[in-house]
Amino acid sequence: MPDALMLLVALVVTVMGMGWLALSMENHWEQVRGKAACPPATVKSLRVLGAVALVTSLVLCLMVDSASMASLVWVMSVAGAAVIVAFTLTWRASALAPLVFWTAR
Helix, strand or coil: CCHHHHHHHHHHHHHHHHHHHHHCCHHHHHHHHCCCCCCHHHHHHHHHHHHHHHHHHHHHHHHHCCHHHHHHHHHHHHHHHHHHHHHHHHHCHHHHHHHHCCCCC
């Protein structure tokens, strides 16, 4: 897989991970899913998915570059993903609903 494509996949996975971590919080869950409370098991699974996605994106970055450059790219992608998720929650929170497609509305 070309390096640029692998870095793009790492960025997408990072955004998904930050989205899952955001949706594990009660306020963000209500923004996306309405007043229905998020079950504790779903909160735990969202946090695990978020953590696994962030680790996966780090591994993808490490596969492309040396450790020093990969860690810098990964930290920058995490910061960028946080901004993307924050803006999405501000302007169109429902756009994050596909991240929790398996839950009932």
